[in-house]
Amino acid sequence: MYPIIRNRRLRSNEAIRSLVRETIVSPDDFLVPLFVVEGKAIKEEIPSMPNYFRYSLDLLENEVKELWKMGLKSVLLFAKVPDNLKDNKGTEAVNPDGLMQRAVKTVKNACPDMLVMTDVALDPYSSYGHDGIIENGLVLNDESVEVLTEMSVSHAEAGADFVAPSDMMDGRILSIREALEDDGFYNTGIMSYSAKYASAFYGPFRDALDSAPVDEKDIPKDKKTYQMDYANRFEAIRETEMDIDEGADIVMVKPGLCYLDIVREIKNEVDVPVAVYQVSGEYAMVKAAAEKGWLNHDAVVMEQLTAIKRAGANIIASYFAKDAIRILG
Ligand code: PBG
Numbered sequence: 365m366y367p368i369i370r371n372r373r374l375r376s377n378e379a380i381r382s383l384v385r386e387t388i389v390s391p392d393d394f395l396v397p398l399f400v401v402e403g404k405a406i407k408e409e410i411p412s413m414p415n416y417f418r419y420s421l422d423l424l425e426n427e428v429k430e431l432w433k434m435g436l437k438s439v440l441l442f443a444k445v446p447d448n449l450k451d452n453k454g455t456e457a458v459n460p461d462g463l464m465q466r467a468v469k470t471v472k473n474a475c476p477d478m479l480v481m482t483d484v485a486l487d488p489y490s491s492y493g494h495d496g497i498i499e500n501g502l503v504l505n506d507e508s509v510e511v512l513t514e515m516s517v518s519h520a521e522a523g524a525d526f527v528a529p530s531d532m533m534d535g536r537i538l539s540i541r542e543a544l545e546d547d548g549f550y551n552t553g554i555m556s557y558s559a560k561y562a563s564a565f566y567g568p569f570r571d572a573l574d575s576a577p578v579d580e581k582d583i584p585k586d587k588k589t590y591q592m593d594y595a596n597r598f599e600a601i602r603e604t605e606m607d608i609d610e611g612a613d614i615v616m617v618k619p620g621l622c623y624l625d626i627v628r629e630i631k632n633e634v635d636v637p638v639a640v641y642q643v644s645g646e647y648a649m650v651k652a653a654a655e656k657g658w659l660n661h662d663a664v665v666m667e668q669l670t671a672i673k674r675a676g677a678n679i680i681a682s683y684f685a686k687d688a689i690r691i692l693g
Contacts, residue, residue, distance in 0.1 A: 565645030631676025
């Protein structure tokens with residue numbers, strides 16, 4: 365007795381495999397994170413993120429032009445703020461002439477059609493490395509939301525197409541949406557980091573921005589009172605649905621690979637686009653293993669990106685975007 369149905373027929377050569385392939389990663393899928401610093405002619409490699417760089421604004425210009433030529437049409441900006449500009453309230457975050465605000469203008473000048481999203485959270489601006497304001501050892505919610513809201517409007521004024529609140533304070537999406545409406549920014553979108561977990565995979569990113577929580581008395585050592593417990597699933601759905609009700613145009617799950625069950629579940633549950641952030645630690649792991657010759661870099665990159673898309677991602681924020689373009693040929 366031999367099987368009549370043979371699944372291997374559909375796998376017998378690349379032509380048939382490509383004909384029946386369900387998930388194709390394309391340049392259109394990517395949102396490219398970019399780190400900017402003050403200064404001139406700076407392109408410095410981030411030690412824990414091999415081949416990933418911080419750019420001063422003059423070199424950012426070339427970088428976004430190159431991305432555009434490669435078919436990468438959306439960027440997500442992060443600013444590395446000098447220590448002397450950091451304080452508890454993130455005052456520098458709302459400076460109309462701050463690094464982030466100038467970075468938005470730089471990208472728009474260099475490449476007017478490039479979609480620009482900005483990270484909204486206080487950690488790069490906070491002297492304590494937290495996403496909100498600290499008082500008596502606690503991260504304040506509503507006071508932080510006020511600053512995050514002002515910060516969002518300031519990014520919109522600079523020309524950001526989308527603001528991307530990554531802070532996980534309660535109620536910030538509604539507050540930001542209302543402020544944007546009040547100021548006439550009807551077309552400025554919100555991509556909410558809605559299911560953002562308290563993850564150890566953010567380590568290299570905190571190196572990149574020098575934004576890790578400080579080790580001081582009365583300062584929380586981690587972000588577990590605002591970012592989600594990675595043991596939880598229903599909470600991710602609740603957070604995401606709330607953000608949509610408050611006005612999020614795009615929702616996000618973060619990190620990527622360890623959370624693809626959450627991605628699928630949210631994709632099945634909601635009808636707005638779902639973004640996934642393949643974070644810095646995920647990038648660093650692949651680079652490190654590949655450097656040692658323990659993994660085939662390009663094969664693993666495409667397998668991970670395809671898995672993220674297969675799980676339901678409409679948008680992939682990834683440090684591998686340029687690698688993927690090269691690999692796709
Ligand atoms: C800031 C922010 C973080 C990341 C994106 N926005 C770090 C954090 O929450 O500590 C992580 C991205 C990455 O690891 O690649 N709120």
